[in-house]
Ligand code: BES
């Protein structure tokens with residue numbers, strides 16, 4: 434969809450559908466209130482009523498809160514897909530423009546790369562009509578950058594695992610670096626060996642694709658802060674020898690969503706030209722089975738030097754992240770260190786499938802991120818660490834075990850496993866985001882449609898925008 438900001442006074446386009454977002458209060462004073470009443474329209478949130486004779490579409494709003502504007506725009510974007518107009522227009526102002534763009538772009542998103550026949554959508558243009566273009570231009574451009582970055586992340590996650598394996602992911606990162614003026618370095622098997630990333634290498638050993646550690650840097654001239662982002666990039670998680678049951682293996686192409694979020698975030702930050710230095714580190718690995726696979730009972734030596742007893746090869750993300758986090762902390766001295774990972778099914782058990790689990794030591798930082806997430810329209814909740822859960826990772830034979838010895842608190846024990854690899858000076862600068870539930874959906878919710886949601890991109894960009 435082509436989106437344009439246009440002055441109300443000069444707007445005059447033929448074959449255009451005008452969208453009216455309307456509250457129950459607004460309905461009382463509406464020009465066509467009698468006709469709308471006849472159709473049973475009460476302006477309930479996300480309810481639609483079309484008057485094609487007048488080229489009008491009404492969508493109900495509970496109030497003008499951003500979350501309601503977003504879902505109303507998303508509902509509209511889905512409904513108009515078969516309509517026979519050339520364009521749709523809607524009035525916006527500085528309080529509504531961002532939410533309306535987000536709803537339209539993300540709610541209208543479709544991933545059709547594997548459909549042999551392209552779908553035809555007649556409405557190709559969205560006109561945002563306004564009174565004062567100058568006042569809205571910056572907000573307009575910003576919302577476009579952020580929603581495009583979210584769609585970019587969704588596209589990568591939705592791509593089938595054999596079309597987005599670690600080697601392809603490295604190519605995607607290189608291309609993004611070229612287009613957006615980022616530095617890019619990629620470590621393959623031999624470099625990873627030199628870097629002593631044995632835990633990461635073990636996970637990828639049975640794959641026919643080489644594991645890759647990707648490092649992108651956005652370095653503006655007068656950077657105020659340095660931020661390091663780390664993403665779990667399991668381009669497929671079969672579980673390894675601790676093989677997943679058939680039913681849970683389906684959708685495991687999404688185990689790369691952390692890596693794809695990190696790519697989307699650095700894309701957005703570089704296009705918004707924020708004055709912060711941002712590093713994106715990705716562990717791109719495929720967890721497979723075979724004669725060469727790593728196994729339960731193996732003891733791995735992590736890059737940090739700690740030994741890890743493997744008791745379940747399906748708890749692989751934390752092994753990859755242990756090495757990538759260590760590498761990231763040696764290469765950069767970040768003011769903030771954030772990792773994104775579809776790490777545990779337990780996070781969904783704890784918070785439901787819509788909410789990102791936030792873990793770390795700084796309550797202040799967790800609070801600031803929660804605020805940014807609410808503003809951006811993403812759900813997050815804090816999962817608190819404690820020293821008792823930490824004991825559940827003790828190993829009788831090595832320094833740490835890759836799974837907990839108790840069946841409870843699995844999202845937190847996974848977070849605590851990562852904590853073991855966070856250097857003392859970074860403890861209060863670090864947060865871990867478990868996006869296992871929020872990154873992917875098979876039933877639409879909010880502005881999300883079937884498949885990847887792009888979880889993390891909006892809330893992290895919002896947070897990074899607010900850094901002083
Ligand atoms: N990638 C999965 C976590 C996951 C599960 C993400 C469902 C999205 C949806 C991760 O690698 C995994 O398999 N974790 C195990 C950990 C367990 C073996 C301790 C899990 O959650 O069952």
Ligand code: ZN
Nearest residue numbers: 670747748749
């Ligand atoms: Zn797994």
Ligand code: ZN
Nearest residue numbers: 667670688750
């Ligand atoms: Zn995994």
